[in-house]
Amino acid sequence: MSRLHIHSVHPPAPGQDTAAMPLLSSEDGAVIAAELAARGLRFERWPARGELAEGADQEAILSAYAGEIARIQSQGRYPTVDAIRLGPDHPERQALRLKFLAEHTHAEDEVRFFVEGQGLFCLHIGEEVLQVLCTRGDLIGVPAGTRHWFDMGAAPRFTALRFFDNPEGWVAQFTGDDIASRYPLLDPLPEAATA
């Protein structure tokens, strides 16, 4: 089940743990959508389709969700869509995880629909950090320029549709802010990555 935690960016008082003190915590899809909409983000829960076959390829995934893809693209945005599938045995899972764990922005919107599995989107907006655990059936739209990071966990397992205005423009610009290290992740980082 997807979940939203909203934290303050301000450090907790001595003896208090940032992770334990969200300002808001909700698993209610309507609440999550309203809180994100109030901050300019999109969140929708789409009806779940049947389970994908174990070896489903890009074509099969896109075809299973053709109706939803057409609905998103009918609004005139995101002419390019692809599907990314990542499993816990992926040889580059740790490098792929670390790549997006530091705060960054993109010049393009980041729009993802989770077909399987889960991922944690963390958004730094003004005085708040919003942590959105996206699971199967969730669409999230993060506008260009939003400071954010993403955790797929130590044993990633997700399949997501990715919508692009321009995939060549979807490049991470790192902010250099270490804020991501002060908020909870899906799993602890390996020792070597935190040294």
Ligand SMILES: [Fe+2]
């Ligand atoms: Fe990103």
